[in-house]
Amino acid sequence: MNAQLSTALFRELRPEFFRVLCVEDSRLYVDALDALERAAADAPRGVGREDALAIVEREVERHSAGEVTARERARAALDYFETAGWIETEQGNDWQRLVHFHPNGQATMQTLRRLAFPEGVAFSDKLVNVCTTLANVDALRAEPWAQVETCAANLQAGVAELRGMQKAIERHTRQQLAAPTLRENLSVLFDQFAERIGHACYAELVRSRLPLRLAEARRAVSVLGVDAEALGKMQAEVLRRDPAVSAETAYSRVRLRLEELEQLLESVVPVADAVDRRTAEFTRRSLARFRYLQETTSESRAQVQAFFEALNLHGAGRRVAEMDDEAAEFPALRLHDARLMAGLESLYTPRLQRGVGEIAPLDEEASDDERDAALRRVQSALRDSLTVARANRFVEALLPERGARMSSAEIPLRCDDDLADLIACLLHARAADARYRVEVPATTDESAVPEFDAKLNRRIERFTLSRR
Known part of the structure; x- marks a missing residue:
């Protein structure tokens, strides 16, 4: 497969085609080809030879390549592009020479741009x-x-x-x-x-x-x-x-x-x-x-560090407020006729004094709002703990084989944990990750009278549990 690809590739392209990417002036050549390709895309009839030469000349001046003049360097680069097969020159009816960018060169330039400017990454589903x-x-x-x-x-x-x-x-x-x-x-x-x-x-x-x-x-x-x-x-x-x-x-x-x-x-x-x-x-x-x-x-960080080093040297063992009236030589800050904003006292934050208040006693009986808030917290905790994985494990323990069925009357509930497992099954019955089904007769036949099962002092509407 590799031999077939190489044979077909070099039958279509000249050996010098890829050489522009691995020579000493490759940066100049790539930028010049990029500018030429963009100009050719805006000129369907072709770019005039003199205009193409001016485009390459601007890139030569920007790169400052070689000791020869920019015009000579641009002419040599343009001739090299034509020899390598990146561009083609056509003689117009008015004897004007037009430069066209080769389709193979356009495809290569698009690939080079995607490599140089990668598209934004994404993680789809x-x-x-x-x-x-x-x-x-x-x-x-x-x-x-x-x-x-x-x-x-x-x-x-x-x-x-x-x-x-x-x-x-x-x-x-x-x-x-x-x-x-x-x-x-x-x-x-x-x-x-x-x-x-x-x-x-x-x-x-x-x-x-x-x-x-x-x-x-x-x-x-x-x-x-x-x-x-x-x-x-x-x-x-x-x-x-x-x-x-x-x-x-x-x-x-x-x-x-x-x-x-x-x-x-x-x-x-x-x-x-x-x-x-x-x-x-x-x-x-x-x-x-x-x-x-x-x-x-950080220049400011160095200045602040020098200030506090001098402060520690002159005021070791004392408070900053005690040094306010001393004529200590501190590094000058970039403030007009000031050593510190608001004086040295601004470095000290006094403690806040709060008055002692009376402790309000709690009521012995909870109010309706407090009961509702506590009930909402319990419901939130139950939703967080009753996951679909817990429901799947409960069903797999009850029904080891796929396709097996069991009525809710036959489900053994011995403790509150078993009841929580059953609640998890009912909560996540329609979840995408659930590996079971819950069938309630009342949902398929509206005329049917609902039947209930007594489980751990609870009344549960009868349903059928089946494993997928």
Whole structure:
């Protein structure tokens, strides 16, 4: 494949085409080609030879390249671009020579601009969609091959997003280390990193809880790999799409795709961990660079430090207020005829004196508002503790096999913890991550009379619990 690519590439391009990027004057050549390409885009009929020469001449003067005159250097560069195949010269009807930028050169310049000015990184929901798709057992069994191919494509795109995020953090780290002033240091931290990465894609990555979701996705793929019915459906789908292959080849493709899916799932967590490490390194280096710039570039800090060193030398063991009338020689501050604003007393903050008040006794009986507030706090604590993971564990303990069903009358409730597990099931019955169903007869048949089960001094409307 590589030999075919190289043969076709150098059949289309001249050997000197890429040489403009690796010679001594490559910076001049790249800027000159960039200016020529932009000018050619605005002139469909072509850029006049003299105009193109003037464009290159401006870049030569800006770079100050060589000891020869800018005009001669620009003419030599323009001839070199034509020899290398970046531009073409055409003779017009009015004997005017027009310069056109070659299409191959336009494509290369667009690639160079994307490399020099990367687009903003983003963390979409591709990896989360993969985990959700693999957790949906019914949809996975209905169309296994289409779901597997979609998940593989989304995983490749998601891993590419994570690697792009990692490279963007590395780029911001380099910018932070090269910042010469505190202003640029804080600009990289808050205006660039925090806005584009910290509060955007990295925050989405943290909220997605990928390690927990990916573990469930890997188990789903393992179960799919031993499901004979699903493997048969995928093999039949491969044969339908490509009738020329044999059944053994189709089955091999299915197994290879499942192995690729497992490898992609295993590769997500290391890349996400690398993003975490890069983020921590950026934070550490940003703080170190900020402290270094404070120590080396802050003139006001040096003046204040010199003032207090002299203050400690002359007034060791005494209060600042006692030194107000002394004629001590302190470093001059940049204030007109003043040593300290408001005098030396401004450095001392007097203690505030508060009067002793009476302690208001608490009522023995709580008011209705206090009871409602306490009830709201208890409800909030219950919502925080009754998670969908707790409900899934409770259902798996009750119904070990998929597809099993149980009436609420048969559910054993021995203590308050079991009752809380049941409440969690009812709270998260319609959640996307719930691996069970709750069927209430009253919702399907409005004429049915609701029945209740007595559980731990509670009345619970009867329902049927089934595991997906």
